[in-house]
Amino acid sequence: MNEHVGFIGIGNLGNPMARNLLAAGFPVRVYNRTPEKAQPLAEQGASIAKSAAGVATPGGVVITVLSDDAAVEAVADDALLAALGKGGLHLSMSTILPATSERLAKSHAKHGVTYLAAPVFGRPEAAAAKKLWICTSGPDEAAKARVRPLLEAMGQGVYDFGPSVGASNVIKLAGNFMITALVEVMAEGSALAEKNRIPRAAFLDFFGQTLFNSPVFNNYAKRLIAADFDKVGFTGQLALKDMRLGLETAAASATPMPVLSLLRDRFLAAIATGEGQLDASAIALRAAEDAGLTWFPRDAK
Amino acid sequence: MNEHVGFIGIGNLGNPMARNLLAAGFPVRVYNRTPEKAQPLAEQGASIAKSAAGVATPGGVVITVLSDDAAVEAVADDALLAALGKGGLHLSMSTILPATSERLAKSHAKHGVTYLAAPVFGRPEAAAAKKLWICTSGPDEAAKARVRPLLEAMGQGVYDFGPSVGASNVIKLAGNFMITALVEVMAEGSALAEKNRIPRAAFLDFFGQTLFNSPVFNNYAKRLIAADFDKVGFTGQLALKDMRLGLETAAASATPMPVLSLLRDRFLAAIATGEGQLDASAIALRAAEDAGLTWFPRDAK
Numbered sequence: 001m002n003e004h005v006g007f008i009g010i011g012n013l014g015n016p017m018a019r020n021l022l023a024a025g026f027p028v029r030v031y032n033r034t035p036e037k038a039q040p041l042a043e044q045g046a047s048i049a050k051s052a053a054g055v056a057t058p059g060g061v062v063i064t065v066l067s068d069d070a071a072v073e074a075v076a077d078d079a080l081l082a083a084l085g086k087g088g089l090h091l092s093m094s095t096i097l098p099a100t101s102e103r104l105a106k107s108h109a110k111h112g113v114t115y116l117a118a119p120v121f122g123r124p125e126a127a128a129a130k131k132l133w134i135c136t137s138g139p140d141e142a143a144k145a146r147v148r149p150l151l152e153a154m155g156q157g158v159y160d161f162g163p164s165v166g167a168s169n170v171i172k173l174a175g176n177f178m179i180t181a182l183v184e185v186m187a188e189g190s191a192l193a194e195k196n197r198i199p200r201a202a203f204l205d206f207f208g209q210t211l212f213n214s215p216v217f218n219n220y221a222k223r224l225i226a227a228d229f230d231k232v233g234f235t236g237q238l239a240l241k242d243m244r245l246g247l248e249t250a251a252a253s254a255t256p257m258p259v260l261s262l263l264r265d266r267f268l269a270a271i272a273t274g275e276g277q278l279d280a281s282a283i284a285l286r287a288a289e290d291a292g293l294t295w296f297p298r299d300a301k
Numbered sequence: 302m303n304e305h306v307g308f309i310g311i312g313n314l315g316n317p318m319a320r321n322l323l324a325a326g327f328p329v330r331v332y333n334r335t336p337e338k339a340q341p342l343a344e345q346g347a348s349i350a351k352s353a354a355g356v357a358t359p360g361g362v363v364i365t366v367l368s369d370d371a372a373v374e375a376v377a378d379d380a381l382l383a384a385l386g387k388g389g390l391h392l393s394m395s396t397i398l399p400a401t402s403e404r405l406a407k408s409h410a411k412h413g414v415t416y417l418a419a420p421v422f423g424r425p426e427a428a429a430a431k432k433l434w435i436c437t438s439g440p441d442e443a444a445k446a447r448v449r450p451l452l453e454a455m456g457q458g459v460y461d462f463g464p465s466v467g468a469s470n471v472i473k474l475a476g477n478f479m480i481t482a483l484v485e486v487m488a489e490g491s492a493l494a495e496k497n498r499i500p501r502a503a504f505l506d507f508f509g510q511t512l513f514n515s516p517v518f519n520n521y522a523k524r525l526i527a528a529d530f531d532k533v534g535f536t537g538q539l540a541l542k543d544m545r546l547g548l549e550t551a552a553a554s555a556t557p558m559p560v561l562s563l564l565r566d567r568f569l570a571a572i573a574t575g576e577g578q579l580d581a582s583a584i585a586l587r588a589a590e591d592a593g594l595t596w597f598p599r600d601a602k
Contacts, residue, residue, distance in 0.1 A: 098497065121512060133511045159507050161499060170497040174490040175508060181486040181560075188558040189475040192547070195554035196399065196471040198462060206460050207476060210434045211422060214515035246493070253496035255592040257489045258563055259482075291556040 002026045005150065006055030006062035007046075008075050009094070010037055012233065013120070014065030016128035017093075017154045022046060024153035029055045053079035059087035061147065068241055069096040076104055078111075086112035089143050091150070093118050093134075095176065097245050098166025099252065105138070105165045114143045117165055119172035120155065123233040130156060137161040137168035173246040177260050180239060180283065183220050184263060187284035190224060191291040200295075201225045220281055227295045229275075229282035239280035240267035303327045306451065307356030307363035308347075309376050310395070311338055313534065314421070315366035317429035318394075318455045323347060325454035330356045354380035360388035362448065369542055370397040377405055379412075387413035390444050392451065394419050394435075396477065398546050399467025400553065406439070406466045415444045418466055420473035421456065424520075424534040431457060438462040438469035474547040478561050481540060481584065484521050485564060488585035491525060492592040501596075502526045521582055528596045530576075530583035540581035541568035 007018045007030045015037070021028050022044050031049040032038045038048045049055040052075045056062050062084060066072050072094050084090065090113055092101065101117045108115040115138065122132040132155035136144055144160060151158045161167035189207075190200035204221040222228070243264040250257045266283050267276075273289075275282045288295045308319045308331045316338070322329050323345050332350040333339045339349045350356045353376045357363050363385060367373050373395050385391065391414055393402065402418045409416040416439065423433040433456035437445055445461060452459045462468035490508075491501035505522040523529070544565040551558045567584050568577075574590075576583045589596045 135507070157511065159511075161503060164498060167497065167499050170494060170499060171504065171507065174493045174504065175512070177493075178486050178490050178508065179512065181482070185479050185482040185486075185560055188556075188560055189479050192475045192478075192551055192554065192556045192558060193471060195556045196468065196550070197465060198468050198471060202462065203472065203475065206436070206472065207479065210458065210460075211476070211480065211517040212515050214513050214518065216512045217515065249497070250493055253493065253592075255489075255493045255496045257493060257588070259486055259489055259560060262559055262563070287558070291554075 003146075003150065004029070004057050004060050006031070006049070006057070006060060007065075008032070008052050008055055008062065009065040009071070010041060011065070011067065012124045013127050015041070016124060017063075017065060017132070018046065019044060019128070020130055020154050021150065026150065026153065031055045051079070052077075053083045056080055056083035056088065058083070058085045060084060061089045061091060061150065063091045063150070064094060066094045067238065068094070069100040069245075072096055073100065073104065076108070081108060081111035081113050084111065084113045088113040089146060090115050091118050091147050092116065093120055095119055095172050095242055095245070096169060098169040098249060101166040101169050114138070114140045115165065116140065116143050116147065117168045118147070118151065119168055121172070121175055122155075125233065127154070130154065132156065134158045135161055135168035135171045137163070138165045139163040170249060173242065173249055176239070176242045177246045177257070177263070179216055180243070180263050180280070181259050182216060183224075183281050183284055184266060184287065186217070186220060186224060187287035190284070191287045191293055194293055195291055223279070223281045224284050224295075229278040229285070229296055232277070232279045234280050235277055236267055236270045236280050236282055237276040239283070240264070240271065240276070243267055304447075304451065305330070305358050305361050307332070307350070307358070307361060308366075309333070309353050309356055309363065310366040310372070311342060312366070312368065313425045314428050316342070317425060318364075318366060318433070319347065320345060320429070321431055321455050322451065327451065327454065332356045352380070353378075354384045357381055357384035357389065359384070359386045361385060362390045362392060362451065364392045364451070365395060367395045368539065369395070370401040370546075373397055374401065374405065377409070382409060382412035382414050385412065385414045389414040390447060391416050392419050392448050393417065394421055396420055396473050396543055396546070397470060399470040399550060402467040402470050415439070415441045416466065417441065417444050417448065418469045419448070419452065420469055422473070422476055423456075426534065428455070431455065433457065435459045436462055436469035436472045438464070439466045440464040471550060474543065474550055477540070477543045478547045478558070478564070480517055481544070481564050481581070482560050483517060484525075484582050484585055485567060485588065487518070487521060487525060488588035491585070492588045492594060495594055496592055524580070524582045525585050525596075530579040530586070530597055533578070533580045535581050536578055537568055537571045537581050537583055538577040540584070541565070541572065541577070544568055
């Protein structure tokens with residue numbers, strides 16, 4: 001009696017999420033622009049559709065985990081919405097603008113399809129370990145109840161932000177801003193420590209064991225200490241997109257965010273210096289290299 | 302056989318620290334520029350000296366908890382150092398420049414006095430609850446062992462940063478930078494949430510329960526949610542001093558720290574708008590008011 005699930009977008013994040021749905025016993029039908037990526041999921045029991053609309057069953061659920069607003073809007077076209085039809089539900093888990101969610105909710109309603117925003121926090125490792133935090137928003141409470149078992153198969157906790165459909169997208173953008181800001185701040189502090197002959201490991205270990213003892217601090221402390229930037233969970237290029245969406249949302253709501261502006265420029269510099277395909281935490285190299293420190297040799301970039 | 306302790310500076314932080322030494326059974330002799338402040342400690346068993354040098358016993362330990370570099374340098378003068386003399390130990394717990402610690406270590410050595418830097422993390426409430434984190438640095442390992450029982454009577458943990466005497470001062474300045482940066486980032490994120498009709502309590506509670514679940518995040522989340530800025534643990538004026546010392550240390554070591562520069566300007570703005578005597582966390586009002594939000598009515602300032 002498990003819900004049939006259509007799944008579009010099986011990149012670094014979507015792949016382990018789809019895997020966890022399969023493991024929980026949900027029949028999953030996937031579509032990916034690059035079909036070869038779907039093969040390992042097929043071996044785990046997923047069926048494979050030849051088009052995005054092909055994952056939909058009438059009145060069913062479709063999940064999208066895509067890289068940007070344009071990709072979600074391209075996929076959630078009339079063909080997909082007609083295939084879902086009345087009673088259908090689109091669970092939109094990508095990091096996109098709240099304004100895009102609002103626009104999509106309207107286009108979906110024309111086909112009788114419910115649009116539910118449900119962006120996630122967590123890197124691919126967290127997705128694989130079912131440790132995602134999932135934020136939801138939208139006016140349809142029945143839809144939230146319906147997808148609850150799906151969300152629980154993919155994450156460790158679900159937080160609802162009420163009826164305004166873009167609210168969870170705002171939370172996601174603000175959260176990515178705070179996480180990235182923490183990395184910048186850890187990097188500036190570490191650079192100050194090292195320029196004063198204190199190893200960044202001693203600096204970050206102390207705060208990670210005391211005042212800043214939190215999952216996000218300690219995850220990034222490990223990355224910064226090991227200069228572990230070429231094991232890529234999430235690229236600088238994608239992080240730049242998130243900063244851009246954050247600034248766009250800030251502009252639309254007239255919210256000056258000086259640290260966010262600074263972070264955007266950090267990622268532009270990361271791209272200019274050939275670090276755009278490193279992990280997003282490589283933003284830490286900007287503060288370090290500005291201070292004349294070499295944490296990650298240039299020929300490794 | 303408990304060590305006699307001289308204690309200079311019983312302000313918001315020093316007062317509970319001296320109290321905890323008394324409670325742990327150490328004979329404490331205090332001096333404060335404003336003598337009335339010492340009276341409650343006298344009732345708890347402290348003796349009171351009429352001058353800074355008067356707290357010292359030959360070869361004994363003197364603790365200073367003062368508001369800035371100038372105050373520490375003024376107190377640790379020839380009279381105090383002569384009174385301490387050979388075998389004496391100055392445990393310097395204020396937030397000051399590493400360069401000041403280096404200078405003081407030299408002047409102390411001339412009198413045979415050991416200078417040990419031991420700045421603390423924690424607000425007055427934490428000091429009262431014996432929950433301070435204490436960082437030490439200096440070349441004299443015997444001195445560190447000697448003061449260990451004192452430090453354990455005042456804090457929940459002691460971390461040593463090695464022989465370079467100013468190292469713990471660097472850690473303290475970098476830490477205050479990171480804490481203040483977190484407040485700024487929480488405020489910018491909260492402003493974005495509220496401008497998009499999400500209450501900052503919902504925003505901060507979510508992150509405080511998930512990714513950012515740490516003592517420092519949740520302490521400041523409470524302050525920001527309640528707009529609890531007139532219960533002052535530590536003023537904006539004092540925080541500005543710490544940002545200034547951080548920038549001075551950054552300049553001396555050629556470490557560009559753009560977020561720290563931004564925070565300095567935030568505190569200048571706080572002072573310009575009449576918030577300098579509010580709690581330092583009122584820096585959050587700058588991001589909020591820039592976004593047109595009123596978290597704390599102007600007539601309450």
